[in-house]
Amino acid sequence: MTAPSDHPPSDHPHANPDCRAVSELLSRVGDKWTVLVVEALAEETLRFNELKRHVGGISQQMLTRTLRALERDGMVARTVHPTIPPRVEYALTDLGRSLAEPVMALVGWTFANLPTIHAHRETFDRAQDEAEAA
Amino acid sequence: MTAPSDHPPSDHPHANPDCRAVSELLSRVGDKWTVLVVEALAEETLRFNELKRHVGGISQQMLTRTLRALERDGMVARTVHPTIPPRVEYALTDLGRSLAEPVMALVGWTFANLPTIHAHRETFDRAQDEAEAA
DNA sequence: CGGAATCCAGCCTGATACTG
DNA sequence: CAGTATCAGGCTGGATTCCG
Numbered sequence: 001m002t003a004p005s006d007h008p009p010s011d012h013p014h015a016n017p018d019c020r021a022v023s024e025l026l027s028r029v030g031d032k033w034t035v036l037v038v039e040a041l042a043e044e045t046l047r048f049n050e051l052k053r054h055v056g057g058i059s060q061q062m063l064t065r066t067l068r069a070l071e072r073d074g075m076v077a078r079t080v081h082p083t084i085p086p087r088v089e090y091a092l093t094d095l096g097r098s099l100a101e102p103v104m105a106l107v108g109w110t111f112a113n114l115p116t117i118h119a120h121r122e123t124f125d126r127a128q129d130e131a132e133a134a
Numbered sequence: 135m136t137a138p139s140d141h142p143p144s145d146h147p148h149a150n151p152d153c154r155a156v157s158e159l160l161s162r163v164g165d166k167w168t169v170l171v172v173e174a175l176a177e178e179t180l181r182f183n184e185l186k187r188h189v190g191g192i193s194q195q196m197l198t199r200t201l202r203a204l205e206r207d208g209m210v211a212r213t214v215h216p217t218i219p220p221r222v223e224y225a226l227t228d229l230g231r232s233l234a235e236p237v238m239a240l241v242g243w244t245f246a247n248l249p250t251i252h253a254h255r256e257t258f259d260r261a262q263d264e265a266e267a268a
Numbered sequence: 269c270g271g272a273a274t275c276c277a278g279c280c281t282g283a284t285a286c287t288g
Numbered sequence: 289c290a291g292t293a294t295c296a297g298g299c300t301g302g303a304t305t306c307c308g
Contacts, residue, residue, distance in 0.1 A: 018245070018248065021244070021248055021251075021252075022241055022244045022245065023166065023169070025244045025251075026163060026164045026169060026240070026241075026244075027164045027165070027166070028164070029160060029163075029164055029240070030160045030161045030162070030163055030164015030165065031161070031164065031300090032157065032161070032300090032301080033301095035157070035160060047269085047270090048269075048270055048271075049269070049270075059301075059302055059303070060270080060271070060272095061271095061272090061273095061301075061302070061303085062300090062301060062302075064270085064271065065301090071258065072254065072255055072258040072259070073251050073254055073255060074250065074251060074253075074254030074255075074258075080270095084269090085269045085270085086269055086270060086271090086308085087269075087270090088269080088270060088271085095247065095250060095251075095254075098243070098247070099243065099247075101243075102239045102240040102243045103240065105236045105239060105240075106160070106163070106236040106237065106239075106240060107156055108236075109232070109233060109235075109236045110155065110156045110160075111152070111156065113229065113232070113233075114152065114155055116208065116229060117155075117159075117207050117208060117229075118155075119208075120207055120208030120229075121206055121207065121208075124205065124206040124208075125206070165280095166280095166281085181289080181290090182289070182290055182291080183289065183290075192282095193281080193282055193283070194290080194291070194292095195281080195282075195283090195291090195292085195293095196280095196281070196282075198290085198291065198292085199281095214290095218289095219289045219290085220288085220289055220290055220291090221289075221290090222289080222290060222291090269308100270307100270308090271306105271307085271308085272305100272306085272307075272308100273304100273305085273306080273307095274303105274304085274305080274306095275302105275303085275304080275305100276301105276302090276303085276304105277300105277301095277302085277303105278299105278300085278301090278302105279298105279299085279300075279301095280297105280298085280299075280300085281296100281297085281298080281299090282295105282296090282297090282298100283294105283295090283296090283297105284293100284294085284295085284296105285292100285293085285294080285295105286291105286292080286293075286294095287290100287291080287292070287293095288289100288290090288291085288292100
């Protein structure tokens with residue numbers, strides 16, 4: 001990381017704009033809804049309320065925010081059909097689809113290692129319990 | 135996703151424990167410090183304050199929490215040497231290293247697509263500005 | 269239907285101070 | 289050195305209401 005730009009050694013490394021950008025994207029992927037929305041759109045183009053029903057449990061506000069963020073970064077294309085009633089469609093762009101690939105790899109890793117992780121958790125938590133029992 | 139367990143169709147899909155677990159891990163990866171800590175430990179085993187200096191800008195509390203979470207999931211091994219002064223070493227486990235792989239793929243994608251994303255952002259923001267100018 | 273605006277509770281984060 | 293405890297502030301996410 002930290003491309004060799006001109007950051008002073010006194011400053012901590014990750015104020016670097018590129019690092020911040022990576023961190024930012026990781027946060028977006030890590031947020032509660034982004035992956036779910038992308039997953040829904042990976043299958044097909046959807047309208048706002050279709051998407052809302054498809055994801056399930058998301059508020060309009062969060063759906064709007066998530067979609068705006070994705071649109072701003074060029075992951076999602078928003079198409080407005082000026083009819084009555086209005087019809088707004090959301091679709092993944094090529095960039096969005098290309099992001100989905102490494103993300104799904106990560107999701108795959110998680111599924112594969114879920115049992116291991118849970119086993120560690122239980123061991124760790126039991127150790128904690130007996131430690132505080134003392 | 136959503137393994138065919140026994141969730142009622144009335145409930146939204148992602149209350150499913152496996153989905154929650156994936157979402158949880160995505161959040162961990164997406165949080166401000168995890169990747170930085172893992173990256174630091176990928177190079178070498180480090181003591182608490184070495185790690186703190188290496189990451190830069192992290193508070194002891196956040197470092198402690200991040201390490202505890204990683205340890206709980208079995209990503210990081212914590213070794214206490216009961217000497218005076220105390221010496222505690224942190225190292226990546228095999229699981230931690232195996233996680234680093236797909237995560238680094240994602241980081242790589244981000245770097246590769248940073249220019250594209252920024253271009254989209256500027257276009258989007260300019261469009262917003264002139265929209266609100268009206 | 270597809271939002272925007274507002275309000276509010278809760279969590280996350282960081283700074284600081286204290287302990288073994 | 290390696291933490292824990294406490295507190296304050298900001299951001300996140302949800303509910304509600306209103307508009308085109």
